[in-house]
Amino acid sequence: MNEEFLERIRSYIPDEYDAFVKTLSQPMYRGLRIQTHKIDPETFFAHAGMRLQKAPFSDQIYYIDRPMGHTIGHIAGLFYLQEPSASSAVTALDVQPDDTVLDLCAAPGGKSTQIADRLTSGFLVSNEISRHRAMTLLSNMERMGVMNMAVTNLPPEKLCEKTAEAFDKVLVDAPCSGEGMMKKHAEAADWSLARVLTCADRQKEILKSAYRMLKKDGTMVYSTCTYAKEENEEVIRWFLAQYPDMKLVPVEASFGRPGFGLSECRRIFPMDGGEGHFVAKLVKTGGGIGRLPIVKSDRPDASARTFIKQQIGRLPAYFQVKGSAVFAMEHPFLKLPALRQGIYVGDVLKNRFEPAHAFYMNADWIDAYQMKAELNEEQADAFYHGMPVVLAHSKGFTAVCVNGYPIGYGKSDGRQIKNKLPKGLRLPPHSHIKKEFR
Numbered sequence: 001m002n003e004e005f006l007e008r009i010r011s012y013i014p015d016e017y018d019a020f021v022k023t024l025s026q027p028m029y030r031g032l033r034i035q036t037h038k039i040d041p042e043t044f045f046a047h048a049g050m051r052l053q054k055a056p057f058s059d060q061i062y063y064i065d066r067p068m069g070h071t072i073g074h075i076a077g078l079f080y081l082q083e084p085s086a087s088s089a090v091t092a093l094d095v096q097p098d099d100t101v102l103d104l105c106a107a108p109g110g111k112s113t114q115i116a117d118r119l120t121s122g123f124l125v126s127n128e129i130s131r132h133r134a135m136t137l138l139s140n141m142e143r144m145g146v147m148n149m150a151v152t153n154l155p156p157e158k159l160c161e162k163t164a165e166a167f168d169k170v171l172v173d174a175p176c177s178g179e180g181m182m183k184k185h186a187e188a189a190d191w192s193l194a195r196v197l198t199c200a201d202r203q204k205e206i207l208k209s210a211y212r213m214l215k216k217d218g219t220m221v222y223s224t225c226t227y228a229k230e231e232n233e234e235v236i237r238w239f240l241a242q243y244p245d246m247k248l249v250p251v252e253a254s255f256g257r258p259g260f261g262l263s264e265c266r267r268i269f270p271m272d273g274g275e276g277h278f279v280a281k282l283v284k285t286g287g288g289i290g291r292l293p294i295v296k297s298d299r300p301d302a303s304a305r306t307f308i309k310q311q312i313g314r315l316p317a318y319f320q321v322k323g324s325a326v327f328a329m330e331h332p333f334l335k336l337p338a339l340r341q342g343i344y345v346g347d348v349l350k351n352r353f354e355p356a357h358a359f360y361m362n363a364d365w366i367d368a369y370q371m372k373a374e375l376n377e378e379q380a381d382a383f384y385h386g387m388p389v390v391l392a393h394s395k396g397f398t399a400v401c402v403n404g405y406p407i408g409y410g411k412s413d414g415r416q417i418k419n420k421l422p423k424g425l426r427l428p429p430h431s432h433i434k435k436e437f438r
Ligand SMILES: C[S@@+](CC[C@H](N)C(=O)[O-])C[C@H]1O[C@@H](n2cnc3c(N)ncnc32)[C@H](O)[C@@H]1O
Pocket: 086, 104, 105, 106, 107, 108, 109, 110, 111, 112, 128, 129, 130, 133, 155, 156, 173, 174, 175, 176, 202, 206
């Protein structure tokens, strides 16, 4: 481990330095956050046949001691695997069900899916500057079944041209030197002060745009997964000096410990039960109140409307049609260049409608799907390898479920269900769905 880095940690927490060093040779904390829009914790634990120990950073985050990807629960979007202390930032944001929220640095989506789990009539814009990472963000939003959202792939300064003062809540989970993730990422172990300072400059630039997008009386949370003061308290001090109408308020939480010299903030070290996070909460006392740029709803082709009514018994309030593709949600669509808005319902093709995988993953429609084929573990494993499933079922498109939770969809001919799982989501031949958390 880099000596200069360790010396800095010693200067931060002299009394706990030995305890900190000891944590560096221990395994990383792993967390599992239940997506309550899909499943309540009691039902989840009943299916899992076990209990997990709660972590202190948010309501639904638990410790796990083994990898939990490739399990049915994960594939169905019943939970998100998240470093436990990373869930602290959204706790501090205190999202209300009808909030309009911006997650400015959102990929791969741990905090965005956590925010979405707090919203009902509200709306989430999840932005990610890197195209590649934005695609991962989108696939996680689909897996977790988030509907009232836009995934954008814009530099913050471009996004704020379209959405000035439009958000009640803004999360800036800033790119950082990642000192708290050194055990996980080799590049974070390649520590240098120059890198810390470069990150601090970038964080300040991002905050300038974040400020512009926050409404008067809106709340901003700034977070990092690094211990460096230059990227944490010093960035906040700079921000408060630049924008006197931003007021630092206490993160009212029992996790972690106060920031260095800024007691309103929280710092989490590995001795506090997570790999490491910094969280600051600010309120904007000046400025104005803007609006999201909304567009009129489209009217999709009759084949799409008939299909949706058959499948979920009603029509969502808003649609967008782009070429053959139909998207839906319960919030108006935005005039914004986005990778995705709403749920991708499917495509109007010649004489028929072809649904999309995302249509069947919607967290809000789990009880609404009229066609559900229930698979056992063996059938689910075959399905996830792209195979057809031999199962008597009424003809037509159907959600394919385990314990009532969709993991994808297929088309039944009465005796067999043709597999419609997108190729990119299929498991390689030699790996298998793990039996736990089904
Ligand atoms: C700490 S990660 C975000 C993690 C995410 N919030 C989560 O919970 O899954 C920071 C993100 O900021 C993005 N980023 C990098 N440079 C940026 C910039 N100049 N403006 C905005 N975002 C940037 C990175 O690509 C990265 O995905």
